[in-house]
Amino acid sequence: MNGETNRDFDPQRFLSTIGNGRQIVSYREKQIIFAQGDATDAVFVIQKGKVKLSAKSRAGREATLGILSGKDFVGEDGIAGQPLRVVSATAMTDCDLLRIDQKIMVLSLHQEHSLLELFVAYLLGRNIRYQEDLIDQRCNFSEKRLVRVLLLLAKKSTPGSTVPKLDQTTLAQMVGTTRSRVSFFMNRFRLLGLIDYTDCSRGWRIHRSLLALYARQKALSLAQN
Numbered sequence: 001m002n003g004e005t006n007r008d009f010d011p012q013r014f015l016s017t018i019g020n021g022r023q024i025v026s027y028r029e030k031q032i033i034f035a036q037g038d039a040t041d042a043v044f045v046i047q048k049g050k051v052k053l054s055a056k057s058r059a060g061r062e063a064t065l066g067i068l069s070g071k072d073f074v075g076e077d078g079i080a081g082q083p084l085r086v087v088s089a090t091a092m093t094d095c096d097l098l099r100i101d102q103k104i105m106v107l108s109l110h111q112e113h114s115l116l117e118l119f120v121a122y123l124l125g126r127n128i129r130y131q132e133d134l135i136d137q138r139c140n141f142s143e144k145r146l147v148r149v150l151l152l153l154a155k156k157s158t159p160g161s162t163v164p165k166l167d168q169t170t171l172a173q174m175v176g177t178t179r180s181r182v183s184f185f186m187n188r189f190r191l192l193g194l195i196d197y198t199d200c201s202r203g204w205r206i207h208r209s210l211l212a213l214y215a216r217q218k219a220l221s222l223a224q225n
Contacts, residue, residue: 011115014108015045015071021104027091033074036088040078043105046070049095052170055087064173066133067092067153067166073122078102079109092166142177146185147210149174150195154206166204 018024024047027033033044036055051074053065065087068074074089074097109116149171168186172179189195189210196205 009112009114011112011118014112014115015100015118016047016098018098021101023099025097025099027095027097029091029093031091033089033091033095033097034085036085038085040075040082040085041102043076043079043100043102044074044089044097045100046072046074047096047098049097050092051095051097052090052092053087054090054173062173064170066129066174073119076119076123079106079119142175142181143185145175145177146171146182150189150204150206150210153204 014022025044027049033051046069049069051068051072053068053074054062055065056062075085077086079102109119153166168179168182172182175182186195186197190197192209194207194210196207197203
């Protein structure tokens with residue numbers, strides 16, 4: 001890369017509009033976007049909706065790795081030379097994604113410094129998130145991990161908003177505990193007025209009081225260490 005940049009190039013526009021090697025593709029709820037083991041031929045950018053990342057072991061055991069939403073990249077592993085998908089991506093809701101051919105994405109990253117900076121910043125942020133997830137799994141109790149996952153699901157808006165319906169088995173996989181434990185904590189959060197899922201068809205409403213609970217738990221953990 002020569003380090004020069006095209007002043008007329010807008011990375012946000014590039015990642016949200018159709019063009020050479022870029023097209024909008026739509027998926028219905030529960031439709032597979034790509035499966036583990038597929039060829040890495042494209043990168044996706046979420047325009048609308050939520051996407052679940054998951055992986056299966058050789059024994060058939062499935063783990064939910066994360067939930068992605070507005071403007072997140074999906075399937076960026078191919079940029080690093082990974083030939084096959086190491087995870088599966090499934091639409092949690094009806095989704096619109098911008099599909100970018102891998103060759104076009106790689107070429108654009110080499111040619112446009114502003115796009116490269118945005119992409120690297122995103123990957124660094126994602127890497128920090130994975131480190132936090134690992135620390136959370138190793139160091140925190142399941143109740144606190146559940147609180148953090150619920151707040152992350154609401155992160156693209158704000159606590160106090162509705163997040164899409166998510167079955168408790170998937171939620172348990174994300175938290176790293178059993179479905180019965182998740183059900184117990186969810187019922188307790190509901191009774192405390194921290195969440196509301198009376199109308200499950202519309203999803204869960206995460207109240208700001210849940211964020212206050214997480215902040216108190218974090219403060220207590222720091223005080224005890």
